[in-house]
Ligand SMILES: *[C@@H]1O[C@H](CO)[C@@H](O)[C@H](O)[C@H]1NC(C)=O
């Protein structure tokens with residue numbers, strides 16, 4: 001019965017959010033939806049593996065769970081906690097996922113682990129034993145290419161390759177862009193444990209103003225002409241986390257240029 005529920009959740013969650021996109025989930029900083037998904041992740045199979053679901057769930061709910069625990073005080077059962085969460089988020093789905101993960105260790109332990117994880121979804125899912133832990137891992141970024149390297153505003157294809165000698169632990173890859181106007185653009189991806197080997201990913205960066213971006217709600221990146229630096233971090237655990245089982249395996253950068261196409265027009 002539980003398996004059916006989990007599969008159902010996976011389907012719904014992945015349908016609405018696009019597993020393994022952890023962009024909205026892991027990142028609490030300013031997000032711009034400029035980075036689209038890899039070809040690899042589009043074909044990624046959805047299975048009953050609880051690790052991605054746990055990270056997606058905790059990423060969406062960890063803040064509110066902590067608030068409920070701090071403000072409501074004594075919560076007696078998983079049912080009570082998860083009902084409060086469903087009310088606060090307006091999502092029965094998040095409430096149902098809450099019940100699955102709370103039931104693993106029981107309410108007392110669940111609350112303790114949420115406090116211990118201190119807003120780090122990957123660490124919480126490791127504490128809940130739904131994501132594997134492996135600390136002897138490594139990864140080295142061997143290549144980054146950006147095409148077109150120079151040109152007017154528009155799509156850039158970012159390909160990066162990396163190699164691991166020992167394999168990797170549950171972690172994430174963050175692709176960020178250091179922009180001319182200083183507005184942060186970044187996207188994070190859950191990286192499930194990998195065997196030793198060579199890997200690569202291709203992302204599409206929409207290096208052009210997003211017509212759906214509302215400047216009254218968030219800063220909108222304008223992709224002004226100039227030099228941009230793409231920064232790629234591959235990490236065990238959450239990048240930058242101080243928790244156990246966390247480490248930046250490697251960081252490498254590459255640049256691209258947005259030219260002023262109006263200049264070209266005026267010279268014609
Ligand atoms: C890779 O594994 C070997 C053997 O277990 C170990 O000695 C080495 O320290 C590991 N490398 C890293 C980067 O942890």
Ligand SMILES: *[C@@H]1O[C@H](CO)[C@@H](O)[C@H](O)[C@H]1NC(C)=O
Pocket residue numbers: 161199200
């Ligand atoms: C990327 O990985 C795939 C297999 O996963 C391989 O066929 C392809 O050659 C790799 N591409 C590059 C540029 O390394």
Ligand SMILES: *[C@@H]1O[C@H](CO)[C@@H](O)[C@H](O)[C@H]1NC(C)=O
Pocket residue numbers: 226227257
């Ligand atoms: C961008 O980089 C190129 C090559 O490194 C350099 O010549 C140029 O001055 C840079 N442009 C700006 C606006 O910094």
